[in-house]
Amino acid sequence: MKHPDVTAYAQFFPLSAAEIAGIEKHLKRCGECRDLVLFIRKINATLRQEGRIDRVAKALRTDIDDIKREMRLGTSIDEVINRPPDRPVKPTAHPVQPVSRAKK
Amino acid sequence: MAELYPEPSAWVAWFDYQYRIASLVKDKLTRKSGPDGFNKYGAEVVDKVKKYFLSNFSKCPWMEDLVQSRSAKVRSFTKTRKAPQSEAFWWEISIPSLVDSLVEDFVKSERKRLWEAHKAIVISNLNEALPAAVRPFESYYTEFFLSKFFLRQWDYWIPEGRETEQLEEWLKTDLKKVVTREFPKLINDKGELIDEELVRLATSGATHEAASVQLMERYTPKIKNLVAGIVYKHGLCPPSQDAPSFIEDTAQNVCLKIMANLESYGHEQPFEHWVARICNNESFAGHRDIVGRAKLPRVFVTWEEFLQQAPSPVIRNTEHRDILKKAIDKYIEQGGRAKKSWDAIRLKYFEDLDVEEIAVRLNTTEGYFRKMLSHDYRELRRIGLDDFGFSGTDL
Numbered sequence: 001m002k003h004p005d006v007t008a009y010a011q012f013f014p015l016s017a018a019e020i021a022g023i024e025k026h027l028k029r030c031g032e033c034r035d036l037v038l039f040i041r042k043i044n045a046t047l048r049q050e051g052r053i054d055r056v057a058k059a060l061r062t063d064i065d066d067i068k069r070e071m072r073l074g075t076s077i078d079e080v081i082n083r084p085p086d087r088p089v090k091p092t093a094h095p096v097q098p099v100s101r102a103k104k
Numbered sequence: 105m106a107e108l109y110p111e112p113s114a115w116v117a118w119f120d121y122q123y124r125i126a127s128l129v130k131d132k133l134t135r136k137s138g139p140d141g142f143n144k145y146g147a148e149v150v151d152k153v154k155k156y157f158l159s160n161f162s163k164c165p166w167m168e169d170l171v172q173s174r175s176a177k178v179r180s181f182t183k184t185r186k187a188p189q190s191e192a193f194w195w196e197i198s199i200p201s202l203v204d205s206l207v208e209d210f211v212k213s214e215r216k217r218l219w220e221a222h223k224a225i226v227i228s229n230l231n232e233a234l235p236a237a238v239r240p241f242e243s244y245y246t247e248f249f250l251s252k253f254f255l256r257q258w259d260y261w262i263p264e265g266r267e268t269e270q271l272e273e274w275l276k277t278d279l280k281k282v283v284t285r286e287f288p289k290l291i292n293d294k295g296e297l298i299d300e301e302l303v304r305l306a307t308s309g310a311t312h313e314a315a316s317v318q319l320m321e322r323y324t325p326k327i328k329n330l331v332a333g334i335v336y337k338h339g340l341c342p343p344s345q346d347a348p349s350f351i352e353d354t355a356q357n358v359c360l361k362i363m364a365n366l367e368s369y370g371h372e373q374p375f376e377h378w379v380a381r382i383c384n385n386e387s388f389a390g391h392r393d394i395v396g397r398a399k400l401p402r403v404f405v406t407w408e409e410f411l412q413q414a415p416s417p418v419i420r421n422t423e424h425r426d427i428l429k430k431a432i433d434k435y436i437e438q439g440g441r442a443k444k445s446w447d448a449i450r451l452k453y454f455e456d457l458d459v460e461e462i463a464v465r466l467n468t469t470e471g472y473f474r475k476m477l478s479h480d481y482r483e484l485r486r487i488g489l490d491d492f493g494f495s496g497t498d499l
Binding site for chain 1: 342343344345346349394404405406407410413414415416417418419420425428449450452453454455456474477478481482484485488495496497499
């Protein structure tokens with residue numbers, strides 16, 4: 001089976017309707033490519049979330065791990081940003097490793 | 105040892121030696137073509153030897169060069185260049201070699217002439233007897249049978265020692281033998297050319313494309329059935345694949361492989377067995393290509409589950425994040441391109457930059473950026489699968 005390039009589709013890059021239809025037709029039959037699309041989307045979504053947290057933490061001058069802990073408890077980034085200054089986030093009990101490499 | 109001097113002339117030398125030469129011709133020709141052959145051509149051959157002797161004889165009788173090469177003209181020796189050999193040497197070495205070689209040449213050319221004279225009869229009779237399935241390849245088979253059964257036996261038959269009627273009778277008998285013994289071997293019960301013959305034709309040259317087409321037409325359904333049998337028997341269809349599509353793809357690969365390697369078929373085993381072995385190998389290879397060498401079967405998300413996934417499914421499990429981080433570190437260790445491409449991914453998703461800006465920052469083009477990602481996500485997943493045993497579905 002010939003596998004089309006699904007990376008652009010997985011990243012929601014602009015594609016023509018025909019290209020999307022062709023890829024989706026293939027994805028219906030090919031678990032390998034479905035898996036690749038999921039893989040790409042999961043990595044990208046996780047990276048994007050970490051990037052946001054990083055930027056928010058810098059803007060709020062808060063610890064990244066504290067924000068992550070809040071988010072694990074169900075707080076959204078928007079809520080973290082809009083939180084009143086008198087209610088700082090609580091320190092985290094278990095530090096979490098970021099997916100991206102730490103900047104030197 | 106007698107003192108040697110040149111003969112006064114070629115004619116005198118010929119008169120001295122003609123009887124001995126005639127006896128040599130008789131001996132050689134009888135051995136080569138039988139007594140009848142000698143009776144038919146003896147005088148003619150002696151005459152040829154005589155002509156050759158006279159035209160190449162010059163003052164010296166030793167004729168050393170004749171021993172080495174008959175085509176070399178006999179050199180004229182002066183007294184100062186007299187050969188040291190005795191007359192016995194010349195007689196035993198030079199003249200017999202000359203006679204041998206002239207008789208050989210004569211017999212060879214006579215056989216060739218006789219073959220040319222009778223070839224047309226053989227060809228027309230062969231063509232008439234060819235089975236219908238063989239007729240599209242008439243010229244190949246005519247040539248094949250002529251060289252294998254007639255031309256090769258022609259010399260053993262000693263045609264120059266036979267009468268024309270005898271020759272024609274022999275050709276007819278031999279033709280009948282070939283037709284009854286060899287022709288049935290070419291065709292199967294249905295009257296079609298057997299597989300091995302089609303292979304022979306297909307590999308004999310570009311002019312027999314029809315044979316390749318016929319072979320593949322015959323084998324395409326067989327290959328599909330064989331592959332399907334192997335795939336179902338060994339459970340080779342990967343979970344991610346649709347079984348009919350996997351079988352179809354594998355059968356197609358088998359067909360391509362057969363056509364590409366047809367010349368390597370050595371005719372030691374039936375062609376069908378050779379094909380079956382390729383089907384087996386390709387089915388397992390197809391399975392390995394998709395599933396890898398992992399012993400555990402992989403589980404894939406179904407299309408319905410895939411559609412239900414969030415467009416941006418963040419990995420929440422911290423263990424999975426840690427594993428992913430290790431896989432990324434391992435990927436970056438490859439250096440160079442891998443590092444650059446990870447920087448690109450990071451700039452795009454972590455820093456949330458536009459593609460244009462990333463291209464400028466990395467000193468590359470947007471096209472290359474997309475191409476880079478296309479390769480590197482696959483590589484990253486390969487590391488995840490091979491080294492950490494997780495896939496996109498597992499994360």
